[in-house]
């Protein structure tokens with residue numbers, strides 16, 4: 001069993017200090033084994049925002065893995081945007097743009113989907129798809145395999161704010177081929193979870209998607225609260241719990257379970273818990 005915290009869209013520069021401290025307190029209490037950060041660490045890719053993000057990451061109470069988001073590339077500084085789009089990211093966060101974590105139970109691969117040219121949208125390159133295939137297909141089939149991007153593979157249930165990752169179909173072909181079980185992303189500041197087949201109706205491969213809200217920023221979408229995902233992984237069961245900020249602390253607001261049945265993940269809503 002693994003406990004994995006999936007946090008996203010920190011947006012330093014627009015962070016809410018009390019929520020940022022509340023998230024650290026919650027993570028310290030829960031003690032996940034791995035923390036995945038799915039991009040948009042900063043609001044405008046400025047040096048001071050990167051410094052604040054790096055200081056925050058250094059306080060996370062577990063091993064963590066990060067991928068950049070579109071906000072981690074400068075928008076207005078056109079020279080930096082094209083000449084060194086992730087210069088500060090590499091200086092302050094990590095030089096590794098293809099992070100991979102694996103142990104005896106899970107393998108997690110991060111893919112950078114942020115692009116200078118289409119600043120808001122994101123995509124996976126053919127070369128990144130080849131690299132994913134090389135790395136994930138080579139790992140044992142009994143590992144629980146996870147891919148992390150900033151841009152989402154599936155839209156939210158209300159279909160709003162679609163900025164889906166480009167070249168998703170080709171990526172999903174490899175994701176199926178390498179038996180990836182779970183996709184983690186952010187970007188829309190909207191927490192939701194479903195099977196990829198909820199959107200790609202004709203696909204046969206069952207893959208669970210967990211989208212995280214904005215963990216600590218005030219860039220909240222339509223009255224949604226700050227949140228992150230706490231994911232419990234068993235080989236044949238996944239629970240995706242949304243932990244939401246109630247003004248004082250994070251609490252378990254909703255959870256969805258997925259149970260493996262042959263090659264399918266069967267979804268079961270586990271209900272909404274009272275705000276405590």
Ligand SMILES: [Fe+2]
Nearest residue numbers: 009040071187
């Ligand atoms: Fe964001």
Ligand SMILES: [Fe+2]
Nearest residue numbers: 040069070187
């Ligand atoms: Fe984003």
